[in-house]
Amino acid sequence: MQRHGAAWADSLRYRHPNLDQLAGLRRITLNDNPRIGDAGSISMAEALADDLWIKAVD
Numbered sequence: 001m002q003r004h005g006a007a008w009a010d011s012l013r014y015r016h017p018n019l020d021q022l023a024g025l026r027r028i029t030l031n032d033n034p035r036i037g038d039a040g041s042i043s044m045a046e047a048l049a050d051d052l053w054i055k056a057v058d
Contacts, residue, residue, distance in 0.1 A: 029058045 028044075030036055036044075048054050 024053045026053060027056045027058070028054065031058055 028048075044057070048057065
């Protein structure tokens with residue numbers, strides 16, 4: 001929540017928050033992980049749908 005608040009304050013002030021300067025998870029790599037399966041992939045996609053900081057899920 002803290003990083004979201006910082007980005008929100010910057011976006012209100014300058015209209016363009018620099019998300020690269022904020023700490024947080026950017027990429028999730030799940031290569032060759034059969035235990036996740038389709039149901040796990042769908043659940044993860046739904047959970048991350050509104051996350052502005054995630055750039056990639058591999």
